[in-house]
Amino acid sequence: MTGTKQSKRGTPLVEMRDICISFGGVHAVDHVSVDLYPGEVVGLLGHNGAGKSTLIKILSGAYQMDSGEIRINGEKADIHNPRDARRYNIETIYQTLALADNLDASSNLFLGRELVTAFGLVDDDAMEAETRKIMARLNPNFKKFNVPVSALSGGQRQSVAIARAVYFDARILIMDEPTAALGPHETQMVAELIEQLKAQGIGIFLISHDIHDVMKLCDRASVMKNGQLVGTVDVDKVTDDDLLGMIILGKHPGAQAEA
């Protein structure tokens, strides 16, 4: 159905096939298939409640699908919880950022994967040093290493969440509305980061409301409506209006695009 050039690049990094999940009789995700290749950014578009966040939470282990199959590098993957997802080098930046507000930046960055000393004790100093290193790269203005993240600005919190995803050698990165809470300067920083990560061969799923973001940052876009996949298109072959039509009307632009 996609018929895009990416499919000629060999094995996809991620294939989600025929995924279904329902909550109390509502089909939140209804037989959806998407895929992602190394070094590619795939945008997931759709209204609120279209099912894009739910679909992606299945991949990150937060939800368990009712049926369907996930393949990572062509091999079937069992993802039952966030720990499993991390084992497959899937990192997620959640829309809510998923930060423990009462802990400082380095505790959040290493949450669940703390650096420990020879005695098995948490090595805060080492973690802070690592945090300072990665922050110097991602957001050189970041200086608040010893305060709880509740005391940080939206952009600073976002950079903590991004640092957490990037630090652990992600191969598959999920970004859920990464720029929703950011100012123009920080949005630009995220855009540059995405370019950088792409160049490293990381595959990125980018969930967004913003068509301009998707047109600018993504290679392909998959559009969802009412839990179903409307279609997947190459971004440089469609217009803003085509995407809008897919989102609002659920109409695949295939006919026009080929014409």
Added chain:
Amino acid sequence: MTHSEAELSPAHPKKSFVQTLELDLRLLGMIGAFAILCIGFDLVTGGRFLTPRNIFNLTIQTVSVAIMATGMVFVIVTRHIDLSVGALLATCSAVMAMTQTEILPNMLGLGLGHPLIPWVTILVGLLIGTLIGAFHGWLVGYLTIPAFIVTLGGLLVWRNVGWYMTSGKTIGPLDPTFEKFGGINGTLGAGWSWIVGLLALAAALYGLWMSRRNKIRHGFPVKPLWAEGALAALISGAILGFVAILNAYEVPTARLKRDFEAQGLTLPEGYTEAYGIPISVLLLIFIAVGMTMLARRTRLGRYIFATGGNPDAAELSGINTRLLTVKIFALMGALCAISAVVASARLTNHSNDIGTLDELRVIAAAVIGGTALAGGFGTIHGAILGALIMQSLQSGMAMVGVDAPLQNIVVGTVLVLAVLIDILYRKRTGVT
């Protein structure tokens, strides 16, 4: 954990004295309130409150509640509550009383006074407490019954399991070695107290030095040397002063005379002996250090605070929050068992009403100590200080001669006021 440092905004390079020392303002406030309380009672009672004897008694009366309060910090930090700690203490105490007076000596034939009895008894108590706690945690974590309900049920169940097992009888006297954990019957004496004090001092100074060295090694900012020195002096003064006060409480001559006569000796003229640090207080100090290490230096502690701050984030970070709940309640149960040892040893028997209303004292101690019911914040030393404030208030009022109903009215009011002040403080400093 690190919330106190929020005030140290880098925007203000000129720091106050307290900021340079990196002291916890909330802790300072609590110590201040405690000091005012003590001095106030001392003035009203004409100098009877701040005597070595009364301070000694205060510390041994505080231990049982303080031990449980350290566990309650973790429970409350993860947004749960445990209403069953007093009842659990009673059940553990009943089991241990029966183990040491009936099961081990008679049914297993060890005979009264066998050297293994106190240790096996404590082990049994710890096992029972941990198992019951873990069961509570399983109900809360895996079956998702609210902790309030589980432990409210637990309060009724365990209070009466203890009653049922002992048929409501008081069981005593307990094993003499076991009774050493109670306070007055087991103290270190002056010499050992100084040794323990000096060891504690050495450990504290070593810790300060190591932390500074680590920071320098990583190139982090450190406080000026004079501040480090002032802090070291403060800690040294506190530790040595505490030992000196406990050592100043001397065993009454009548009791010494009795002890000497029991050994067939006569009391030499002018002979004195100090009580020193009670073993129960030493136990509390070990638990406090252990729990603080657990909170700040282990993954378990990190996960407890992360889960309290944002349960969803913890779950999404791959933390098994259900198992974590089991562990927290199991730890709470183990601490209830230790408190049961201390409480029953202090009374030298198990009585049916042991630990009654302790759940409220323990929760109050943790909350006065700065543990936020909304989760995510709380310190071990705060909870212990909270327990000490509660106990001082109670025994101070008793000493002044305040009527019992008025005492409880004051304690209740103080609890609510303490939380109000805490909320106002948090709002002003902008910390959560």
